[in-house]
Amino acid sequence: MRPTPAAPPARRRREGLRALLWLSPWLIGFAVFFVYPLAATVYFSFHRYDLFTLEFVGLDNYRYLLTDDRALTSIGNTLWLVVFMVPAQLLFALGVAWLVTRLKAGAGFFRTVFYLPSLIPTVAGTVAFVFLLNPATGPMNQFLELFGIAGPDWFGDKDWAKPSLTLLGMWGTGNTMVIFLAALLDVPKHLYEAAALDGAGAWRRFRSVTLPTISPVLLFSAVTGVIYALQYFTQAMIAARVASGSTDSPGSSFTPGYPEMSTLTLPQWLFQMGFRDFSMGYACVLALLLFAASMLLTLVLLRRFRGLEEVS
Amino acid sequence: MNRRFLTLATAAVAAAALTACTAGDRSAPALGSQPKPSGSAAAALPAATIELWHGFSADSEVKAFEDAVAGFRKKFPQITVKLTKGVQDDQITQAVRGGTAPDVAASFTTDNVAQWCRSGVFQDLTPVIAQDGVDLSVLPAAARSYTEFEGRRCTLPMLADAYGLYYNKALMKGEQPPKTLSELTALAKKLTVRDADGNIEVAGFIPSVQYYENSPSHLGPMVGARWYNEDGTSAIGSDPAWKKLLTWQKELIDWYGYDKLDRFRKGLGDEWGAEHPFHEGKVAMAVDGEWRNAMITGDAPDLDYGTAPVPVADDRPELYGSGFTAGTVIGVPKGAGHPQHAWELVKHLTTDTGSLVTLSNALRNVPTTRAAMDSPDLKKDANFQTFLDIFNHPKTSTLPPNVNSVFNQEALTTFLVEWEKGSVKDLDAGLAGVDKRINDKHTLSGG
Numbered sequence: 001m002r003p004t005p006a007a008p009p010a011r012r013r014r015e016g017l018r019a020l021l022w023l024s025p026w027l028i029g030f031a032v033f034f035v036y037p038l039a040a041t042v043y044f045s046f047h048r049y050d051l052f053t054l055e056f057v058g059l060d061n062y063r064y065l066l067t068d069d070r071a072l073t074s075i076g077n078t079l080w081l082v083v084f085m086v087p088a089q090l091l092f093a094l095g096v097a098w099l100v101t102r103l104k105a106g107a108g109f110f111r112t113v114f115y116l117p118s119l120i121p122t123v124a125g126t127v128a129f130v131f132l133l134n135p136a137t138g139p140m141n142q143f144l145e146l147f148g149i150a151g152p153d154w155f156g157d158k159d160w161a162k163p164s165l166t167l168l169g170m171w172g173t174g175n176t177m178v179i180f181l182a183a184l185l186d187v188p189k190h191l192y193e194a195a196a197l198d199g200a201g202a203w204r205r206f207r208s209v210t211l212p213t214i215s216p217v218l219l220f221s222a223v224t225g226v227i228y229a230l231q232y233f234t235q236a237m238i239a240a241r242v243a244s245g246s247t248d249s250p251g252s253s254f255t256p257g258y259p260e261m262s263t264l265t266l267p268q269w270l271f272q273m274g275f276r277d278f279s280m281g282y283a284c285v286l287a288l289l290l291f292a293a294s295m296l297l298t299l300v301l302l303r304r305f306r307g308l309e310e311v312s
Numbered sequence: 313m314n315r316r317f318l319t320l321a322t323a324a325v326a327a328a329a330l331t332a333c334t335a336g337d338r339s340a341p342a343l344g345s346q347p348k349p350s351g352s353a354a355a356a357l358p359a360a361t362i363e364l365w366h367g368f369s370a371d372s373e374v375k376a377f378e379d380a381v382a383g384f385r386k387k388f389p390q391i392t393v394k395l396t397k398g399v400q401d402d403q404i405t406q407a408v409r410g411g412t413a414p415d416v417a418a419s420f421t422t423d424n425v426a427q428w429c430r431s432g433v434f435q436d437l438t439p440v441i442a443q444d445g446v447d448l449s450v451l452p453a454a455a456r457s458y459t460e461f462e463g464r465r466c467t468l469p470m471l472a473d474a475y476g477l478y479y480n481k482a483l484m485k486g487e488q489p490p491k492t493l494s495e496l497t498a499l500a501k502k503l504t505v506r507d508a509d510g511n512i513e514v515a516g517f518i519p520s521v522q523y524y525e526n527s528p529s530h531l532g533p534m535v536g537a538r539w540y541n542e543d544g545t546s547a548i549g550s551d552p553a554w555k556k557l558l559t560w561q562k563e564l565i566d567w568y569g570y571d572k573l574d575r576f577r578k579g580l581g582d583e584w585g586a587e588h589p590f591h592e593g594k595v596a597m598a599v600d601g602e603w604r605n606a607m608i609t610g611d612a613p614d615l616d617y618g619t620a621p622v623p624v625a626d627d628r629p630e631l632y633g634s635g636f637t638a639g640t641v642i643g644v645p646k647g648a649g650h651p652q653h654a655w656e657l658v659k660h661l662t663t664d665t666g667s668l669v670t671l672s673n674a675l676r677n678v679p680t681t682r683a684a685m686d687s688p689d690l691k692k693d694a695n696f697q698t699f700l701d702i703f704n705h706p707k708t709s710t711l712p713p714n715v716n717s718v719f720n721q722e723a724l725t726t727f728l729v730e731w732e733k734g735s736v737k738d739l740d741a742g743l744a745g746v747d748k749r750i751n752d753k754h755t756l757s758g759g
Contacts, residue, residue: 048758050715051409052431055758064756069749136579156578245524245583255722260729275402277719278427279756 038291045284061282071286073261074269077162081232081265082297085166086225090218093173097180111181118174126238129168130155155243158262165263168235176221183217184210219305226297230290233271236263266290343435343644343651359390360650362415362657365399365407367640368675373397376674380667384660391653404645408433413645415654418470422638423721426461426713434466434643440655441465446663450681452703454637454710461713468662471677472639473601474699474708475530477623481616483514483596489620491632493534493560496597496623500564503596512568512576515589517597519564520573521728524583525600528724529711530636531557535625539720540712544759546750548724549743556625558731558739565732586611602699606676619698621705634707639677678703716753723749 020027045062048055065071096114100107117125133140133154141151154164191209200208211218240258256272257264266286274283364381368374374397381393396414401424404417417434419425428434441448448456455469479489483503490496500516507513521528532539537553540546548554565573580594581587589595590604591612599622608615624631642661644654661667668684671677673691678699684690685700692700702708714720727736727746736742 048756050427050431050757051405052433060756064752067752134578136575153574153578156574244522245577245580255718255725257726261726275405277716277753277757278431279753282756 041284041287041291044281045288047281048279049281049284050278051280057281061285064282065285065289070257070261070264071266071269073257074264074266075289077262077264078230078232078266078293080162081165081229082226084162085169085232086222086229088166089169089173089176089225090221092170093176093221094180094218096173097177097184100177100181101184111178114177115174117172120172122172122234123238125172126168126235127242129164129171130239130242133164155239156259158260161239161243161259161262165235165239168239176225179217179221180214183214187213215305219301222301222305223298226301227294230294230297231267232265233267236265237268239263266293341649341651343437343440343655357388357391357653357656359392360653361392361394362648362650362653363394363396364416364418364657365396365404365414366418367397367399367420369398373675376671379674380661380670381657383664383667383670384657387660388653388656391656393657405433408645408647411647413647415644415648415650416642416657417645418640418642419467420640422458422641422711422713423717425459425467425641426715426717428643429461429464429466429713430715432466432646434645435648435651436464436466437468437643437655437658438465440652444659446659450663450683452637452680452708453706454708455639455680455703458638458710458713459641461715467641467643468658469680470640470642470662471668471671471675472637472680472703473603474678474703475525475533475599475601475622475636476698476702477597477620478590478600478604479597479618479620480590480593480595481618483593489597489618490623492623492626492629494626497560497564500597501567504568510569510572512572514593515568515573515576515595517564518573518577518595519561520577520732521561521725522732523577523598525598527721528728529638529721530599531561531622533631533634533636533707533709534622536628536631536707536709540714544714544754546720546747546754548750549740549747553625554743555739558728562731566734570733588612590617591615602678602696603676605695605699617695619695621698621702631707633701634705634709635702636710637678637703637708638710639680715757716750719753720750723753 044054046056046058048057048060100111100114103110120128132138135141135151135153135156138154140154144151152160154160187210191213192205195205195209237256240256240263244258256268267290270283270286270290273279273286366377368377374395377395377397381395385391385393399417401419401421404413404419405424405428407413429436451469455472459465459467459469477489484499485503487499487502490499496517500519503514503516504512505514518526520526521531528537529539532554535553535557537557538547538551541550568576580589581592584607588607588611590598590600591608593615605619608617621633622635624634642658644651644658648654661671663681665681665683665687666689668679668681669687669689672679672684673689676696679685679687679690682704685704711717711721723746727742730736731739731742
């Protein structure tokens with residue numbers, strides 16, 4: 001058999017250009033919305049940049065990161081949310097979805113009820129939550145007092161503020177719940193029957209049938225959940241502002257993190273440094289750190305879930 | 313081909329990055345480069361439409377601003393002024409960056425004045441002030457101080473806020489307002505009412521910096537505390553006045569019991585609503601701005617109250633009568649389309665007695681010039697007069713402009729929250745830590 005002759009160089013070049021032409025919308029978008037901002041962020045990170053004037057300062061912004069205790073606090077808080085809030089949200093959403101699949105009647109009603117919180121605007125939901133958990137006037141602590149329990153100062157105590165935000169996050173997991181519900185209903189019934197015939201109990205069926213089958217959905221939710229947690233901003237800002245009593249001071253410069261910087265997240269500190277303190281060069285260092293953390297955590301998750309899929 | 317593509321792409325990204333650095337550099341006439349009216353020849357300015365951004369948003373506030381501008385329209389009928397309400401500082405900065413700056417912009421806070429002056433977001437008014445012979449000595453020193461930075465006067469004060477002590481006459485039981493911190497402590501204890509479990513029902517005075525207007529910048533003048541050294545570094549750790557203030561404050565908090573006071577504070581109504589604890593008789597004495605007078609008139613007209621200067625350190629009696637002041641600032645942003653017209657409007661709003669009196673009567677803020685304060689048209693009673701006197705007091709101080717103003721205030725406030733709670737064992741070391749944070753940021757910002 002005669003080997004296929006290689007395409008002439010002119011034809012190959014034409015094909016290459018055509019491929020580039022078809023790819024160009026994506027390439028342009030990628031260059032404008034990803035490469036350029038990333039390059040600009042790296043560039044500005046070596047400068048003192050107050051949004052108007054630019055001065056090269058070498059590694060000064062990176063050195064400052066090592067002494068900036070607020071940045072370290074915000075990184076710690078953000079990691080806390082990744083480690084505790086994301087799994088709590090996923091487990092809660094999975095649990096609720098599983099319960100809804102078990103309902104014989106009224107599944108549609110409960111599905112709607114559990115989904116509703118995610119339709120409430122973030123700011124309104126957060127304000128309502130803080131009022132609900134107000135230690136002096138909120139109904140939650142008054143309810144707990146009926147049983148002789150002195151409720152905590154939910155959003156006002158530095159040890160309780162992040163768990164309170166986690167509760168708020170769990171309450172609003174309607175979207176994830178619906179995705180999990182669809183995935184759970186998609187697990188082939190015959191797999192459960194086969195497992196049951198083999199003597200598998202409920203836990204074993206969940207671990208060996210349900211979990212591997214829904215793992216792509218879990219992976220998607222985990223990755224988006226982690227990225228969401230890394231970008232956590234609005235709820236922490238609103239909760240801190242309302243709980244601190246600084247509700248609407250015109251023109252005032254509210255600093256996030258109340259109480260005692262326990263709710264200060266990395267995106268908040270980045271915003272504070274860049275747009276409130278005009279230290280945009282340093283804010284770029286924080287942005288690069290956030291980008292690196294997102295990439296790293298996503299890669300770790302992909303690797304972990306690949307193992308789960310292989311089991312499947 | 314690949315190499316050529318890469319080269320082109322790199323060049324494009326580099327070019328884009330470099331052009332991004334010139335944000336806000338669009339050419340627009342600078343102040344002084346346009347024709348100006350000589351003396352009273354207002355008609356010398358050509359017809360134009362100029363835009364003014366301000367932060368007021370309530371209907372009554374917006375109307376007051378319109379009324380104040382009406383005088384300008386009469387003086388310059390060929391100039392149309394478009395007002396945009398509810399604008400925050402971020403929007404002003406971004407507009408200047410984006411080349412869409414208004415001709416005139418006003419801000420409620422002085423926090424960004426230093427940065428705006430240094431980076432040129434607002435144009436230096438010094439040449440036109442000299443050109444027009446505007447006499448700035450009609451402004452108190454503090455008001456002159458919070459509107460300039462590093463020799464650049466990029467804003468002027470339009471209205472001011474002064475802070476004093478409000479006291480509920482019914483709760484005072486015939487006592488006179490305190491003049492020293494010792495008297496304040498004694499009276500606060502005397503006027504505090506607790507239930508059988510020791511929970512606070514009425515607080516004589518809440519010393520916590522977490523209570524509404526009790527920020528360190530507002531309380532500092534009670535002891536004459538300094539924020540910065542001459543070179544811009546922090547003076548908080550080295551000025552004994554801060555230690556004196558914090559020690560006094562902590563002792564009173566401990567008398568209440570931090571947890572009891574914290575619980576009481578968190579159950580209080582909104583600072584900006586009708587259920588403010590002072591309106592409701594839950595707090596006997598409180599540090600607040602002059603605008604509280606208007607809020608009491610609106611929300612609690614039957615409240616029998618008085619006002620006085622804030623109490624001062626026992627060993628600094630000369631400070632009595634002074635207090636903290638800051639206020640609304642106004643200027644001409646970089647890139648303003650009609651800077652000379654804009655300057656005329658700024659000059660009118662900041663120096664015209666009729667305009668200042670109109671604004672003060674409507675908004676119940678302190679007018680900034682001596683002539684406006686002395687005007688027979690200015691509505692004032694004894695309670696409002698207190699704040700005029702505080703504003704005029706030679707020892708009245710402000711937060712010195714600093715490019716890290718917000719950061720520095722936050723650094724101290726966050727520390728004070730820990731201090732109040734009792735988490736800080738060594739006050740000197742804690743204040744030195746505050747100094748370090750401020751000084752590190754000072755270096756990052758270029759000194």
